[in-house]
Amino acid sequence: MRANQWAHEVRASYAFVERNINLIKRYWGWEVVWLSYTIANSLAITYIGAGMERISGQAVDTQFLVMYLLIGTLVWHFLSVIFDIVSETIAWERWEGTIEYTLMAPISRFTHLVGSTLFSLVYGFAHTVIILLAVVLFFRLDLSGANLGGAALVLLAGSMSFIGLGIVAAVLPLLFPERGAQMTHVVQALLLLVSGVYYPVEVLPAWLQVLSRLSPATYVLEGMRAAILDGASFAHLWGETAPLLLLGGVLVPLGVFVFRQAERFAKRTGRLSRDG
Amino acid sequence: MLLLKDHDVALRLVNVSKVFRREKRRSWRRLWPGNGPSLASAVNALDGVTLEVRRHEIFGILGPNGSGKSTLVRVVSTLLLPDAGRAEVFGFDVVREEKAVKRLINRVSVEAAFFKKLSAVENLMFGARLYGLSGTEARARIVAVLRRLGLEEEAAYQPVENLSRGMQQKVAIARAFLTRPILLLLDEPTTGLDPRSRREVQAFVRELRNEHDATIVLTTHDMHEAEQLCDRVAVIDRGRIVALGTPEALKARVASEGLPEPTLEDVFLALTGRHLTDSHHDQEVIA
Ligand SMILES: Nc1ncnc2c1ncn2[C@@H]1O[C@H](COP(=O)(O)OP(=O)(O)OP(=O)(O)O)[C@@H](O)[C@H]1O
Ligand SMILES: [Mg+2]
Numbered sequence: 001m002r003a004n005q006w007a008h009e010v011r012a013s014y015a016f017v018e019r020n021i022n023l024i025k026r027y028w029g030w031e032v033v034w035l036s037y038t039i040a041n042s043l044a045i046t047y048i049g050a051g052m053e054r055i056s057g058q059a060v061d062t063q064f065l066v067m068y069l070l071i072g073t074l075v076w077h078f079l080s081v082i083f084d085i086v087s088e089t090i091a092w093e094r095w096e097g098t099i100e101y102t103l104m105a106p107i108s109r110f111t112h113l114v115g116s117t118l119f120s121l122v123y124g125f126a127h128t129v130i131i132l133l134a135v136v137l138f139f140r141l142d143l144s145g146a147n148l149g150g151a152a153l154v155l156l157a158g159s160m161s162f163i164g165l166g167i168v169a170a171v172l173p174l175l176f177p178e179r180g181a182q183m184t185h186v187v188q189a190l191l192l193l194v195s196g197v198y199y200p201v202e203v204l205p206a207w208l209q210v211l212s213r214l215s216p217a218t219y220v221l222e223g224m225r226a227a228i229l230d231g232a233s234f235a236h237l238w239g240e241t242a243p244l245l246l247l248g249g250v251l252v253p254l255g256v257f258v259f260r261q262a263e264r265f266a267k268r269t270g271r272l273s274r275d276g
Numbered sequence: 277m278l279l280l281k282d283h284d285v286a287l288r289l290v291n292v293s294k295v296f297r298r299e300k301r302r303s304w305r306r307l308w309p310g311n312g313p314s315l316a317s318a319v320n321a322l323d324g325v326t327l328e329v330r331r332h333e334i335f336g337i338l339g340p341n342g343s344g345k346s347t348l349v350r351v352v353s354t355l356l357l358p359d360a361g362r363a364e365v366f367g368f369d370v371v372r373e374e375k376a377v378k379r380l381i382n383r384v385s386v387e388a389a390f391f392k393k394l395s396a397v398e399n400l401m402f403g404a405r406l407y408g409l410s411g412t413e414a415r416a417r418i419v420a421v422l423r424r425l426g427l428e429e430e431a432a433y434q435p436v437e438n439l440s441r442g443m444q445q446k447v448a449i450a451r452a453f454l455t456r457p458i459l460l461l462l463d464e465p466t467t468g469l470d471p472r473s474r475r476e477v478q479a480f481v482r483e484l485r486n487e488h489d490a491t492i493v494l495t496t497h498d499m500h501e502a503e504q505l506c507d508r509v510a511v512i513d514r515g516r517i518v519a520l521g522t523p524e525a526l527k528a529r530v531a532s533e534g535l536p537e538p539t540l541e542d543v544f545l546a547l548t549g550r551h552l553t554d555s556h557h558d559q560e561v562i563a
Contacts, residue, residue, distance in 0.1 A: 015405030
């Protein structure tokens with residue numbers, strides 16, 4: 001019975017992966033648009049590094065700057081894809097009107113959220129690799145001294161936290177049918193500002209730097225840059241990985257807990273149905 | 277096959293109540309001098325509903341717009357928590373044993389809710405997997421049920437938005453049927469369908485009951501349908517059950533009150549008629 005139940009939950013979480021892949025196939029036009037936009041955007045930001053010598057009229061380490069910005073744009077893209085997909089789990093289903101059907105299925109909320117999450121990791125990774133391949137056509141990248149394994153480790157640890165944050169953000173559309181989706185974008189914008197995506201967080205005012213330390217993206221970016229630009233060792237990267245594991249360990253269970261509470265609240269007050 | 281706590285009563289509602297509240301004024305305005313406490317409107321969507329549906333019955337729920345039919349169906353489907361009272365599906369409590377209830381039921385709502393760009397097959401696949409079916413098992417069942425509903429192969433792989441309203445509704449019923457619920461809740465399954473589609477859906481509902489051991493609770497505005505399809509009906513008005521029995525018994529009741537050969541529509545109008553004149557049942561309360 002237990003093993004059976006497990007098989008049931010695993011299959012159910014695959015339901016979300018398969019459905020999202022099907023949706024991508026149907027909306028492939030948008031995928032192309034979105035991908036071209038992201039590639040252009042990543043290139044544009046990376047070219048800021050390439051142009052810095054001319055802009056400032058002084059000698060700068062262009063190769064370093066290009067890599068610095070590239071890491072910023074790619075990591076941010078990867079993390080925001082995870083955040084977007086997980087947080088839109090509910091918003092999309094509410095829009096299609098399928099939310100009541102999904103919440104009525106005999107699966108644990110954990111399975112539901114893990115299913116969406118799995119998909120976001122795969123999708124975010126594929127997307128980021130495609131962008132990287134496109135960027136390689138424009139820039140000569142020197143990765144000889146990079147600790148790529150370490151970079152992957154930091155990224156993976158960081159994904160956990162973003163999944164947790166995404167789940168918390170998914171709650172907003174459940175509670176606020178109209179405004180919820182807008183609110184998740186505000187959260188995302190704030191993370192972009194404080195996490196040092198394109199600059200070291202030290203340039204921010206002190207009060208914003210307090211928020212930087214609470215954002216998992218800060219640690220991911222610092223860790224990735226240390227691993228790729230300085231070839232930092234695993235031991236050194238522990239300084240970034242440990243806070244990420246801690247944040248992830250708190251944010252994922254917290255997300256699921258908050259989601260369950262919000263679901264109860266929505267069922268008590270009748271906020272699940274569109275037409276109510 | 278299934279472990280049930282109660283084998284004879286598919287659905288038991290005891291004194292179930294549900295109130296919806298809506299703030300009328302933005303809460304911050306309440307703080308403005310002179311505005312006083314905000315007025316909230318409260319609707320008694322269900323007001324002490326008690327009823328039993330026996331296993332294998334087709335049970336109809338009739339009532340005017342806003343009388344609480346959909347709310348009742350949602351409480352049983354675990355989509356709304358009742359404020360008071362108790363609801364059980366085959367002996368399992370819808371609140372405390374939510375997951376057990378979810379395995380036994382499925383619901384079809386008046387609007388066929390799908391991922392509109394996905395095909396019928398893809399939508400059904402998603403539904404089936406959520407209930408733990410394997411891919412092969414689901415595919416076999418999906419093909420069988422879509423064929424039974426007369427959906428051509430080509431249509432089955434088109435985006436659902438391209439299907440007619442009637443066909444969409446049938447696919448919605450098929451989605452519920454796939455998971456082999458023993459209690460199927462149909463909220464206005466035939467509203468908005470043309471006569472032919474309506475008959476096809478009705479035939480399918482009968483088939484589900486007769487051949488698949490399902491119990492069916494359906495809401496409808498179609499008195500003829502209720503008479504044809506349902507073993508018993510409950511008439512609900514302002515969240516209260518005002519009559520319950522076989523269609524014949526309800527007609528007999530109205531006949532004894534003076535109408536010669538009443539139809540079920542006469543029964544409905546007699547029991548809920550005053551609704552036409554004082555339909556406003558929102559109560560103003562001070563929050
Ligand atoms: N989610 C909700 N939030 C607030 N009020 C609601 C909600 N759902 C229903 N109501 C209110 O509760 C009452 C009963 O609604 P319900 O949808 O159950 O009626 P119904 O009998 O299904 O009506 P119809 O025949 O129009 O479908 C109505 O006054 C409705 O406005
Ligand atoms: Mg209704």
